Amino acid sequence: MSDLVRFGVSIDEKLLKKYDDLIGDTYNNRSEAIRDLIRDKLVEKKWQDSEEEVVGSLTLVFDHHQRELTEKMLHLQHDYHHLFESNLHVHLNHDFCLEVIVVKGKASELQEVTRKLLSLKGVHHGKLALTSSGEEFK
Ligand code: NI
Structure with missing residues (x-):
């Protein structure tokens, strides 16, 4: 794994609450949940590319x-x-x-x-x- 980067995110309080409710007990922390979201998007993009x-x-x-x-x-x-x-x-x-x-x-x-x-x-x-x-x- 490459170096970890920390970054701040501005997000509507209600939206974050909904997200926390959604991830519930599945994730130990938001960082891992957000990493999975990003990976999911990258995989989705990859398979939209017809030659992949x-x-x-x-x-x-x-x-x-x-x-x-x-x-x-x-x-x-x-x-x-x-x-x-x-x-x-x-x-x-x-x-x-x-x-x-x-x-x-x-x-x-x-x-x-x-x-x-x-x-x-x-x-x-x-x-x-x-x-x-x-x-x-x-
Ligand atoms: Ni059958």
């Missing part, structure tokens, strides 16, 4: 009774096979399945295939969570 290689997970909830849905989902994953690392499938109940897929590759491609998967009829919810090793943000 990122890792993450794609979570999908879908109705497996929907006609041809599982086949369409499989075809899409094979079209972008270089992005998909590993799948976890859970049968949630009689109708719904949950799939968590570990993804790795260009952020722009991951967002593209996610949009295609989410647009399929019968996919009820989905979320792409991207991150990075964060090594450069230590």
Whole structure:
């Protein structure tokens, strides 16, 4: 880690109170919470850059009774096979399945295939969570 720098921040009292309530017992001090906020922004910026290689997970909830849905989902994953690392499938109940897929590759491609998967009829919810090793943000 590089040298620590101290800096003052002017902030509305009510806003700070809300932030303290939000971080609650999770953090020992505001400094660590603010460091995490900054890292989160840097990671977000990194994966907005389409040429960046990122890792993450794609979570999908879908109705497996929907006609041809599982086949369409499989075809899409094979079209972008270089992005998909590993799948976890859970049968949630009689109708719904949950799939968590570990993804790795260009952020722009991951967002593209996610949009295609989410647009399929019968996919009820989905979320792409991207991150990075964060090594450069230590
Ligand atoms: Ni299932």
